[in-house]
Amino acid sequence: MGKDKKPSLSVVIPALNEEGNLENTVRAVYQAMDQRFSAYEILIFNDGSADTTGRIAETLATKDSNVKVIHNPRTMGFGYNIRAGIERARHEYVTMVPGDNEIPAGSIEQLFKHTGPADIVVSYFTNQEIRPFHRQIVSRLYTTALNLIFGLDMKYYNGPFVYRCTAVQRIPVTTGGFAYLASNLIRMLKMGHSFIEVGIPLEERKHGSSKAITVFNSIVVAKTIFLLFLEIYVWERGKFRNKPRRIVGQLT
Numbered sequence: 001m002g003k004d005k006k007p008s009l010s011v012v013i014p015a016l017n018e019e020g021n022l023e024n025t026v027r028a029v030y031q032a033m034d035q036r037f038s039a040y041e042i043l044i045f046n047d048g049s050a051d052t053t054g055r056i057a058e059t060l061a062t063k064d065s066n067v068k069v070i071h072n073p074r075t076m077g078f079g080y081n082i083r084a085g086i087e088r089a090r091h092e093y094v095t096m097v098p099g100d101n102e103i104p105a106g107s108i109e110q111l112f113k114h115t116g117p118a119d120i121v122v123s124y125f126t127n128q129e130i131r132p133f134h135r136q137i138v139s140r141l142y143t144t145a146l147n148l149i150f151g152l153d154m155k156y157y158n159g160p161f162v163y164r165c166t167a168v169q170r171i172p173v174t175t176g177g178f179a180y181l182a183s184n185l186i187r188m189l190k191m192g193h194s195f196i197e198v199g200i201p202l203e204e205r206k207h208g209s210s211k212a213i214t215v216f217n218s219i220v221v222a223k224t225i226f227l228l229f230l231e232i233y234v235w236e237r238g239k240f241r242n243k244p245r246r247i248v249g250q251l252t
Contacts, residue, residue: 012085015099192242
């Protein structure tokens, strides 16, 4: 990409019962884009919400032809919506911003302003302490386990990201569950794609509550990680011999 050429961006927003948060999330995305991109689209996934999330999304779409709304007939889960958004993305880069408005505009801006030099912009939260204690523990254990299993040194695996579409759309889809983000990122890193890590702060939720991590989710995650280990180290190890390329010069 030429130095003066602006990239284009697809923004995926999963939203389950986020009637009090969705509009502010979209507003934060607009603020963060701030003419950084040559073209954009916003894909809102109303994930079978029981409140007015779908109606609010449709209202947002009437105000901007670049906003598209996908209504799932039932709740499909966070990972499914991100996967479906990546498959639908038609621009040079694709990103995900949760519809819960926990990611402030300034943090989204940090991701967007680093878009271009690397295949991946991956985020980690600088103030995890504002989350419930049990979520902090689960997050730390999950990150530590993935780093040990796959020989990586990442700060976080499940945060907002920016992916180069031509890279991520080649990744095989093996899960739509909670582990989708981590499995995607690990595959791309082990294939040698370049990445930038960016620290961003969270905001406390103003409306609604966080979605619970269930025993069923935990079992699905464990199975996904086990199969990913076999894929990388046994079944297709020749494809994953490259070292990830960390770009540090763009960090602020």
